[in-house]
Amino acid sequence: MLATRFTSLIAIMVMISSLAYASDPDPLQDFCVGVNDSKASVFVNGMICKDPKTVTGDDFFFSGLNRPGNITSPVGSKLTQVFVDKMPGLNTLGISLVRIDYEPNGGLNPPHVHPRASEIIVVMEGTLYAGFVTTNSKDPNIRNKLFARILYPGDVYVFPRGLIHFQMNVGETKAVAFASLNSQYPGVITLANSLFGSGPPIDPRVLARGFQFDNTVVRDLQSRLWMQN
Incomplete structure (x- = not known):
C-alpha cells in the first residue's frame, strides 16, 4: 500500500512538473496575433537569431552612454x-x-x-x-x-x-x-502619453469620468502634443 501511494505521488509530481515546463515564456513584445497561414511572414516573440557564423564583437557593443542626453524635452x-x-x-x-x-x-x-x-x-x-x-x-x-x-x-x-x-x-x-x-x-507605457495622446483618441467621456475631470479638460489634454522624452 505504501509503495502504491509513493508511486502515485511520484506520478503526480512528474505531471505537475511537466505542466510547469510547458507554460508559455514571458512575452517580449506587446502582442503576437496567431496566423493560420503557411505563407505568412515570420513573426517571433523576440528577434530571429542571426547566423552564428556571421556574428561579430560589434553585435555585443554599444557606445555613447558617456554622452549627456538632450534634456530640452x-x-x-x-x-x-x-x-x-x-x-x-x-x-x-x-x-x-x-x-x-x-x-x-x-x-x-x-x-x-x-x-x-x-x-x-x-x-x-x-x-x-x-x-x-x-x-x-x-x-x-x-x-x-x-x-x-x-x-x-x-x-x-x-x-x-x-x-x-x-x-x-x-x-x-x-x-x-x-x-x-x-x-x-x-x-514603456507613459501614462499621460498613452491616455491623452492615443491614436485614435479615447472617447473623452471615458477619461472625464475615470479621472473625474470635466470634458473640456480632457479635450484640452488630448489636443496637446505628447512627446517621448
Missing part, C-alpha cells in the same frame, strides 16, 4: 536606451540598460510602467525624488501605496515590474542616473 529629461534594437547581442539575455539625464529643478521621468521588467536605478549625479505606487490591493493598508524617497549620488532604488514609477530632479544642478532592467525590451 517638455518634461526636462532624456532617456538613452540600450535595448535589443540598439545592441542585438542582448537578444534572449533578458537584460537592458538606460541612461537618464534630468534638467535642474524639476526634470522629470514621468509616471510610467514597464510591463515586462523590474528596474533598478543608481544615481550618478544630482538629487532625485523617486518612487512607485502599489496596485489596487484588497488590503487597504497597501492599496495604491506610495513608496518614495530622496536619492543622492551612489544611492540605489528598485521599481518592481508592472508598477507605476517616476523620478524627478529636485536639485539645482543636472542629474544623471543609470537603470538596468531584466528584459531585452521591457516596454
Whole structure:
C-alpha cells in the first residue's frame, strides 16, 4: 500500500512538473496575433537569431552612454536606451540598460510602467525624488501605496515590474542616473502619453469620468502634443 501511494505521488509530481515546463515564456513584445497561414511572414516573440557564423564583437557593443542626453524635452529629461534594437547581442539575455539625464529643478521621468521588467536605478549625479505606487490591493493598508524617497549620488532604488514609477530632479544642478532592467525590451507605457495622446483618441467621456475631470479638460489634454522624452 505504501509503495502504491509513493508511486502515485511520484506520478503526480512528474505531471505537475511537466505542466510547469510547458507554460508559455514571458512575452517580449506587446502582442503576437496567431496566423493560420503557411505563407505568412515570420513573426517571433523576440528577434530571429542571426547566423552564428556571421556574428561579430560589434553585435555585443554599444557606445555613447558617456554622452549627456538632450534634456530640452517638455518634461526636462532624456532617456538613452540600450535595448535589443540598439545592441542585438542582448537578444534572449533578458537584460537592458538606460541612461537618464534630468534638467535642474524639476526634470522629470514621468509616471510610467514597464510591463515586462523590474528596474533598478543608481544615481550618478544630482538629487532625485523617486518612487512607485502599489496596485489596487484588497488590503487597504497597501492599496495604491506610495513608496518614495530622496536619492543622492551612489544611492540605489528598485521599481518592481508592472508598477507605476517616476523620478524627478529636485536639485539645482543636472542629474544623471543609470537603470538596468531584466528584459531585452521591457516596454514603456507613459501614462499621460498613452491616455491623452492615443491614436485614435479615447472617447473623452471615458477619461472625464475615470479621472473625474470635466470634458473640456480632457479635450484640452488630448489636443496637446505628447512627446517621448
